[in-house]
Amino acid sequence: MNMVSKLAVSAAFVLAGASTAYAGCGIASGSAKLLANDFPASQAIAAAATACDGGGASVTVNLNKDHKDLIVAAFTANPPEFTASHVTNSTLVAVMNDGLAQPLDGLIAKHGGGIQDMQKITIDGKVMAVAFMANAQHLFYRKDILDAAGVDVPGTYEGVLAAAKRIREKGLMEYPIAGTYKAGWNLGEEFVNMYLGHGGEFFKPGSAQPAINNAKGVATLNMMKALTEYMNPDYLTHDSNAVQAEWEAGNVAMTNLWGSRAGAVTDGEGSTAEIESNTMFAAAPTVSGGSIPATTLWWDGFAIAKNASAADAEASFLAVMNGISPAMAASNADAANWLIAGAKPRPAGKGVVDSAVGGASPYPMLPYMGAMHGAIGAELADFLQGKESAEQALADIEAAYVAAATEKGFL
Amino acid sequence: MPHRTFISFIWPSALAMILFIALPIMSVGMQSMFISHEQVIETVENCGPFGCKTVEVVNPEATAQLRADEPLGRFNGLGTYTNRNHLAFDEIGLALAEATGPADFLGRVLNLPFYKALAFTLTYTFIVTPLVIILGFVIALAVNRIPGMFKGPTIFFSLLPMIVTPLIGSLVLFWMIDSKGIIGATLQLLFDNPDLSLKASTTLTWLTLIVYGIWHSAPFAFVVFYAGLQTVPQDTLESAMIDGASRWQRVRHVVIPHLMPLAVFVTLIQLMDNFRVFEPIIGFNAQANATSLSWIIYNDLRGSDGAMLFGSAAATSMLTIIGVCILLAPVVLRTWRANRRAA
Numbered sequence: 001m002n003m004v005s006k007l008a009v010s011a012a013f014v015l016a017g018a019s020t021a022y023a024g025c026g027i028a029s030g031s032a033k034l035l036a037n038d039f040p041a042s043q044a045i046a047a048a049a050t051a052c053d054g055g056g057a058s059v060t061v062n063l064n065k066d067h068k069d070l071i072v073a074a075f076t077a078n079p080p081e082f083t084a085s086h087v088t089n090s091t092l093v094a095v096m097n098d099g100l101a102q103p104l105d106g107l108i109a110k111h112g113g114g115i116q117d118m119q120k121i122t123i124d125g126k127v128m129a130v131a132f133m134a135n136a137q138h139l140f141y142r143k144d145i146l147d148a149a150g151v152d153v154p155g156t157y158e159g160v161l162a163a164a165k166r167i168r169e170k171g172l173m174e175y176p177i178a179g180t181y182k183a184g185w186n187l188g189e190e191f192v193n194m195y196l197g198h199g200g201e202f203f204k205p206g207s208a209q210p211a212i213n214n215a216k217g218v219a220t221l222n223m224m225k226a227l228t229e230y231m232n233p234d235y236l237t238h239d240s241n242a243v244q245a246e247w248e249a250g251n252v253a254m255t256n257l258w259g260s261r262a263g264a265v266t267d268g269e270g271s272t273a274e275i276e277s278n279t280m281f282a283a284a285p286t287v288s289g290g291s292i293p294a295t296t297l298w299w300d301g302f303a304i305a306k307n308a309s310a311a312d313a314e315a316s317f318l319a320v321m322n323g324i325s326p327a328m329a330a331s332n333a334d335a336a337n338w339l340i341a342g343a344k345p346r347p348a349g350k351g352v353v354d355s356a357v358g359g360a361s362p363y364p365m366l367p368y369m370g371a372m373h374g375a376i377g378a379e380l381a382d383f384l385q386g387k388e389s390a391e392q393a394l395a396d397i398e399a400a401y402v403a404a405a406t407e408k409g410f411l
Numbered sequence: 412m413p414h415r416t417f418i419s420f421i422w423p424s425a426l427a428m429i430l431f432i433a434l435p436i437m438s439v440g441m442q443s444m445f446i447s448h449e450q451v452i453e454t455v456e457n458c459g460p461f462g463c464k465t466v467e468v469v470n471p472e473a474t475a476q477l478r479a480d481e482p483l484g485r486f487n488g489l490g491t492y493t494n495r496n497h498l499a500f501d502e503i504g505l506a507l508a509e510a511t512g513p514a515d516f517l518g519r520v521l522n523l524p525f526y527k528a529l530a531f532t533l534t535y536t537f538i539v540t541p542l543v544i545i546l547g548f549v550i551a552l553a554v555n556r557i558p559g560m561f562k563g564p565t566i567f568f569s570l571l572p573m574i575v576t577p578l579i580g581s582l583v584l585f586w587m588i589d590s591k592g593i594i595g596a597t598l599q600l601l602f603d604n605p606d607l608s609l610k611a612s613t614t615l616t617w618l619t620l621i622v623y624g625i626w627h628s629a630p631f632a633f634v635v636f637y638a639g640l641q642t643v644p645q646d647t648l649e650s651a652m653i654d655g656a657s658r659w660q661r662v663r664h665v666v667i668p669h670l671m672p673l674a675v676f677v678t679l680i681q682l683m684d685n686f687r688v689f690e691p692i693i694g695f696n697a698q699a700n701a702t703s704l705s706w707i708i709y710n711d712l713r714g715s716d717g718a719m720l721f722g723s724a725a726a727t728s729m730l731t732i733i734g735v736c737i738l739l740a741p742v743v744l745r746t747w748r749a750n751r752r753a754a
Contacts, residue, residue, distance in 0.1 A: 069713050089459075090716040097450070099471025123468060124455035131460050183699035185715060206454070206467070233611035234590065237696035297461050339460050362461040367450065367469045374715030378524065381699035385613070388522065396522065403496040407722050409447035409485070 025322040026111075027057035030315030034302075034323075035074060036086035038063040039260050041133055041300070041336035049323030059319045068094075075100035080305035084316040087129050087303045089296075089363040090370060092121065097367050101128050101303040107317040114326065116341050121301060131301035132324040133336040136360060137180075137193060137256045138295055138351030139285055140265065144278040145172055145253040153280070157197075157223055157287040157294065160254055164230040167253055176253040177230040178246050181384070182239040188377030189296075193256070195220045196361045197287040197294020208368045208410040210401050213394040219288055221383055221390040228384055236381055250275045256284055256295070259352035263334045266348055283354035293355045296363040299339070368410045375401035436732065443491055443725035445484035448477040484722070491726040498730075499523045525727075528702040529734075531617065535703070536685040536738070539624040543681055544674060546625060547632020552662065554633070555640045566637070573630035581623060581694025588619060616700035623691050628684065632677045639673045640666070675746055682738045687731065704731045 034049060036042040046061040053059040062082065064070065068091045074081035075095055087095060095101045103126040108115060112130070121129040139160075141153055149170050151163040160177065167176040180186040195202070200216040203209060228235055232246065244261050246252050248271035266276050284295035302320045304313050322328075329343040337349040345353065363369075375397045383393035405411045451473035457466045493500040502523055510516035520526045554565055572580065587594045588609045599607045609615045643666055651661050689705035692698060698706060704727055711724040 068716060072719070093468075094716050094718065096471070097469045099469075099475060118460045120458070122456075122458040124457075134460055182696060187699075188715070208452075208467075232590070233606060233608040236699035237610050299460050356461065362459070362464070365457055365464075365466050367452065367467060370714065370716035370718035374710075374718060377715065378698075378710070382522070385699070392522070399495045399502075400524065403494045404718070404720060404723070406494070407446045407487075407491065407720055408718060409450045410452075 025052035025318055027052055027055070027059070027315045027318045029056045030309070030311035030313075031058040032060070032084065032312065032316035032319040033080075033082045034059070034061045034084045034086075034316065034319065035067050035070060035082040036061060036063050037067050037300075038065045040263060041260060041332070041338075042086060044328060044332040044335050045132065045323040048325060048328040049319045052319045052322050057315050057319075059315070061323075071095055072098060072100065075305040075307065078307040079309065079312075080307045082305065083308040083312045084302050084304045084320055086300060088298050088300050089365050090373070092129050092301075092303060093365050093367055094370055095303060096123070096128065100306050102306040102308070102313060103127060104130065104304060104317065107304075107314060111314075111318055111321060114321070114341055116339065119301070119339050121299070129301040129303040130320065130324070131299040131339050132329075133260075133300045133338050133340075134352055134356065135259045135298040135300060135337065136295050136352045136355045137189075137258050137284060138293070138355045139282045140247065140255050140257050140262070140351070141280050141282065142253045142275070142278050143280050144274070145176070148172055149253075153282055154254070154285055155282075157194075157227070157285045160285055161226055161230070163254065164227075168230065173251065173253055175230060175232045175251065177227055178238065178243045178252040178255040178257075179227060179231060179235060180238060180240050180243055180257065181224075181228065181231070181235040182242070183236050183381045184377045185373065186239050186377070187236070187380050188373045188375075190224065190256075191220060191376045191380060192363070192373065193284070193295045194223055194287060196296060197284075197290055197292065199290055199292075202364060202369065202372055203366065208405055210372065210398040212372075213391065213398050217394045218390045221380075221393060223287055224380075225384055236384065245270075247271075247279070248275065259337055259349060262348035262351060263336070263346070267334075281348060281351035283351060283358045284360060286358075291359065293358045293360040295355050295360045297352075297356055297360050298363055300336075368405050368408070371404040371408055371410070372397075372401050375404060439725045439728050441483070443722055443729050444486060444488060446487045446491060446722045447484050448474060448481070449485070450474055451477070487722065491722045492730070495523065496723060497525050497726055499525060524702070524707065525704075525730075528704050528707050531701045532686060532688060532703045532734075534617065535621060535624060535688050536682060538621050539628065539685045540678060540681040542625050543628045543632050544677055546629045547634075547677070548636050548670075548674075550629065550633040551636035551640055552666075554637060566634075569633055570630045572626050573628070573634075575627075577627060577690035578694050580627060581691040584619075584623060585695050610696070613700040616695070616697050620688075620691050620695060620697060620701055623695070624685065624688065627691075628681060632681070635673050635677055636670060639670045643669050675742060679739060679742055682742070683735055686735055686738055704734065 034046070036046060042063060046063055050059055050061055067086055071085045071087065071091055072094055074085065076098065092101070105127050108120070108127055115130055119131045120127045121131055145167060146153060146163060149163060149166040149172060151166050154160045154163050164176045167173050179190055181190055195212065195217065198216040198220050200220065201211055204211045232238070240258055240261060243255055243257055244265060247255060247257070247265055250272065262281055265271065265279055268276065284293035286292060287294045304316050308316060324340055326340055326342045329338040329340040333344055334346050334348060337346070337352045379396040379400050380393060382388045383390060402411060451470040452467050453470045454465055455468050457464050492498055495502055503520060506516050506519035510519060521530055550569060554562065554569065557565060586592050589595050590599065590608050595609060598609070599605055609619050647665050648661055651665055656664070687705045688703045689709065692701055692703060692706050708724045708727045711720040711727065714720060
């Protein structure tokens, strides 16, 4: 090969490299395989991230409602099945319990100029995930129904019960309250919300010993049971999708639903204009004289697998950065409560913001919280169906938790 | 048959059985004896969008070292089998000591997850299995009597419940029995009770699952019995007719004895299948009212937010295998005795 042809070849490489960098959002090589939950906000992120596909880089996104059950297995493989995954307060803990996520400080220093400090999930001084949105369950209410019943927007769960009673007495609705009470994770989450609203602690300080069998636990259960009196009798089968459907059908006047559903019930689809225009949002109610909203604050973010190669990790980080860019947040302003720089607050995000301002607790990021959450979700249904006392249900939860936590090596 | 010939015929299937049945079961049995390592916990500062907090985390390096030293985990013997989420020996002992009477004792036992699941599993198995056999047999007799040109379409439609995947079939029915679905709303109208819900009470949920189970499995029994009916000796039937036997007497004394080996076969398969009831519980979102052993395994393997319990799942799997063996033992013993008498 003579000098001229060498020059021609290297010039061609330079040109190719330049165009690759353009097509791939600055990703020259590597492959980014992202796993994410499936709801409007994550769909928008996936669309923005896959725009990086092409040139020397490959970017694929798998949107899956069951993503939280796949992360640990996907990150354990070497090389990992997915190089980066959607994580939340609870799933990041599951990933970190097995040491499967890699610190992102190096990549942030290199490519993460636009990330705000509050987006960095810093554990022991290392950034383990980059958050992009906040979420929480909060009060959805029907203004027209509350007006017709002659009640104000309830700020407490006692007020919710009183309002429900009035609505039923006036014959406006038979089952004015809905909740995500499906036995399992959803029911466990409702308990966690209500128990934290009562100011409860799940564990004895600094240990993995359970501590929920107390007066606050009993009060939590009694309030949950009182609410179910005003719910459709099928409540133990209702998850977020079912509650959203009930809401859009106009069967419900008050519910404590996820902020990520607030856009979906006001998007002009699946319901009537009358219901949508009367759907309002507020902070989650407080309970039992407590001062903080009975809900948990969640963040959604991305973590990168420890087993990903340096090139793949960098490609994944760049794809994620493009996915959660300010431009994406600006063009999908209504999809979520974005934590991304420059994102404007959305009207439907009021409930999440007010809950956070009201001092709601973040979902506990403890290694053994998953086992506790699972035990709660499995053991509560008997109490709500009136088959056992509140004390018995709490004792059952603790016993189920102790067995699971012992097997996991926490006790 | 000489030993050599026998062995050369049998070794491929024996090898496959060892590789694909015996070894996996042994591996599951091994897994059930171990639990996770003790987790090394440390306290660190955790910051995010909602502020900073001091929390406990697992120290992955120290835990990884423990894992490398003993990859299987900590040996726990039969500890997982006897813990509260399985056979619950301590809790049963406590219930025996403290219970005020048999009803109280039963209540305490059925409050434990394993026995709660076992109660539904056994109820389901022992109601669905005989009803499937009876219904399948009746359908087979009926279809056998209809004129030839209608037989094909009738058989096709009778088989549909079995062709539909259990998960899909139960999901479709789940929406139909909703209080606003076609079956649920009709039942409310029929019973004149606007609050009637098949999903809300334990009894009605069990009933729904059992009816679904019969609906789903009857075609299997039907198809086996229908094939068997084609082989009933016509000479015997004709001589019975000449002797003046009624239709019922012919069925009772000729057809049923002839089909008995098939009935044993269907019973074996159905006992095994029904003991592993799983998909309808997921499809009907029934876990608040009905759980089964297979559902417990699934629940442990899915875990809650990544907290999978492999040892627990393995222990429940072994207990399921033991359960199937106990269930099948009477039928298998009976067949073995009958074969020995015949030989």
